[in-house]
Amino acid sequence: MALFNNAASYNPPLPSLPKLSKFKLALCQLSVTPSKETNIDNARTAIETSARSGASLVVLPEMWNCPYSNDNFPKYAEDIDVGPSPSVDMLSEAARRLGVTIVGGSIPETSDGRLYNTCCVYGTDGRIVAKHRKVHLFDVDIPGDIVFKESDTLTAGETPTVADTDVGRIGIGICHDIRFPELALIYAARGAHLICYPGAFNMSTGRSLWELMQRARAADNQLFVATCSPARDPTSGYITWGHSTLAEPFGEIIATTGHKEAIVVAEIDYSLIHQRRLNLPLAKQRREDIYQFVDLHRRYPGK
Numbered sequence: 001m002a003l004f005n006n007a008a009s010y011n012p013p014l015p016s017l018p019k020l021s022k023f024k025l026a027l028c029q030l031s032v033t034p035s036k037e038t039n040i041d042n043a044r045t046a047i048e049t050s051a052r053s054g055a056s057l058v059v060l061p062e063m064w065n066c067p068y069s070n071d072n073f074p075k076y077a078e079d080i081d082v083g084p085s086p087s088v089d090m091l092s093e094a095a096r097r098l099g100v101t102i103v104g105g106s107i108p109e110t111s112d113g114r115l116y117n118t119c120c121v122y123g124t125d126g127r128i129v130a131k132h133r134k135v136h137l138f139d140v141d142i143p144g145d146i147v148f149k150e151s152d153t154l155t156a157g158e159t160p161t162v163a164d165t166d167v168g169r170i171g172i173g174i175c176h177d178i179r180f181p182e183l184a185l186i187y188a189a190r191g192a193h194l195i196c197y198p199g200a201f202n203m204s205t206g207r208s209l210w211e212l213m214q215r216a217r218a219a220d221n222q223l224f225v226a227t228c229s230p231a232r233d234p235t236s237g238y239i240t241w242g243h244s245t246l247a248e249p250f251g252e253i254i255a256t257t258g259h260k261e262a263i264v265v266a267e268i269d270y271s272l273i274h275q276r277r278l279n280l281p282l283a284k285q286r287r288e289d290i291y292q293f294v295d296l297h298r299r300y301p302g303k
């Protein structure tokens with residue numbers, strides 16, 4: 001029995017398999033420099049290398065066109081809807097020319113006088129099929145360790161984002177979004193096969209939580225989770241953890257890397273989602289009589 005007329009039951013439907021249900025994914029762990037032009041060239045080359053390796057889906061890191069800092073976000077920001085947007089133009093052109101789906105990491109977006117941390121997903125025709133603005137801003141204060149306040153410059157997005165692509169239904173989160181299981185639950189309830197989190201965890205929380213979070217989101221929801229970080233630059237003001245990773249529906253790590261610039265290529269086979277959900281049918285075991293899941297955005301669309 002549905003608990004709410006128009007709420008998604010948490011029990012995720014077995015997602016139907018997309019056009020391409022077995023394919024290679026590439027996670028481009030890019031070095032980020034102060035030159036936006038260099039970063040764009042570097043990303044283009046990595047996407048070309050990924051496509052030559054047979055990847056159908058290419059994922060880029062959080063803030064790949066801009067060293068991660070509140071001072072830089074406004075300087076490197078692009079207006080994605082109105083333009084000019086050299087980062088978007090490059091990703092769109094590369095997706096179309098190479099016939100790959102791209103989860104375009106994130107860049108600082110300027111829109112109506114506000115700044116967002118934004119990820120666009122590009123279909124194989126080069127069009128933007130989804131745009132996610134980071135919904136949980138990263139404000140942290142661990143004295144003597146790390147202090148960062150994204151909310152000093154950025155505005156939070158307001159909606160979960162699911163992209164329908166040739167390589168399946170993909171939920172998008174950006175970095176700190178991974179800490180909130182509710183967002184991942186929504187994506188599973190909406191039939192996602194894969195959740196992609198471009199992210200730039202730091203040296204402190206990266207060590208303890210980066211791998212744990214992605215394995216947990218994958219295992220909770222019995223789907224694939226991919227993360228993609230910038231490469232570590234020990235001279236930067238914000239040093240990233242690296243370790244871009246793909247986890248499968250039992251939370252096992254299929255592929256990962258260290259902290260240097262790298263392209264991780266791995267195969268995804270969505271039939272494993274069905275297999276794992278048959279092995280361990282969490283959807284049937286869930287006790288909606290004693291706890292309830294409500295997808296508020298679906299209940300109150302537009303809010």
Ligand SMILES: NC(=O)CCC(=O)C(=O)O
Pocket residue numbers: 062137138174175176177179199200201202205206209
């Ligand atoms: N860029 C981010 O959102 C960093 C998130 C992070 O490091 C965390 O611990 O959360």
